Amino acid sequence: MxxxxxxxxxxxxxxxxxxxxxxxxxxxxxxxQLGHDLRPADVVIGLGSHDLGVATTAADLYHRGVTKTLVFTGANSPTTRHRFPRGEAVHYREHALALGVPGDAILVEPDATNTGANITLSRELLTRTGIEPASVLLVTKPYMERRAYATTRRVWPEVDVRCASEExxxxxxxxxxxxxxxxxxxxxxxxxxxxxxxxxxxxxxxxxxxxxxxxxxxxxxxxxxxxxxxx
Structure with a gap:
């Protein structure tokens, strides 16, 4: 490893x-860090970044039965362009597949370049796929939980949102x-x-x-x- x-x-x-x-x-x-209790969620959304630990954590949550659907979201930033040349979400998916998550459990949103877009475009992707979640678990870098939560509450207030990150x-x-x-x-x-x-x-x-x-x-x-x- x-x-x-x-x-x-x-x-x-x-x-x-x-x-x-x-x-x-x-x-x-x-x-x-918010310290939210983990509980089953309709969808787990992994927010793209330089940190592959996000994908590792999302895959672990899938295997623990927290959700049946993962969404990885993210294009590139100047700090990830060389590390993840095919895009953050694509590399996250590949990492989750290597960790045993089946491909049909993963959706990829490859265009978001900021946190608001991560949430908005993931929501649109889920709608197109026929999924209207009532609960979402965001997986982020450890120091991004609070900002991701506050952003989601603004742009997607209807959903029950909780956060998790690598411990x-x-x-x-x-x-x-x-x-x-x-x-x-x-x-x-x-x-x-x-x-x-x-x-x-x-x-x-x-x-x-x-x-x-x-x-x-x-x-x-x-x-x-x-x-x-x-x-």
Missing amino acids: ASERDRRAPVRNTGTITDTQLAAARLIWDYH LAFEEYATGIGDPKLVLDMLVGDLQRIIEYPRLGYAIKQNVPAEVRAAYDGLVGAGFTSRLMKA
Whole structure:
């Protein structure tokens, strides 16, 4: 089996990260994860990204009987174009097939380039296939659960949505990526979107505790900003 690092992204050089910054990152990491109880769902939707662990988790959920239908959604981004040249969703499907999921249990949505489109286009694909789910389980990167949930509640409010991700501690995930600074940048970027997207109409509002906001401000001030939206 490929290592966690091999399954996610190439190793990059890392800079010095202080204990205070790591503590802030762990706080934000925990905030991003919702801790939803797993229960049967009409559909499991795996949101495309650089992280092949999403497909692994979705396949595991299928084998555990959580659902009979998987949807993988995602085209490419600049960070996945070389890793998944046929598109994120296509590579996810291939990985799930290799893990024993039957092909007729998998639908592929190959065009989405953002989270809103992941949800909207997956819903349209399901409708065309004759599936109108009452419940959906989203599978995401560990630090994307909350944003995916808030987005789905905005663009698909009728469905009962829950979230899941690969069960990894922050340190394990950062080691797997091979670049802790990049992971901190991504944690900060997703939290910025949780804060800003409701104002833009992309997601429902989420409460951000004061200590989480302080951790975010501290990391932004320390320069963990490569994944922030431009003003």
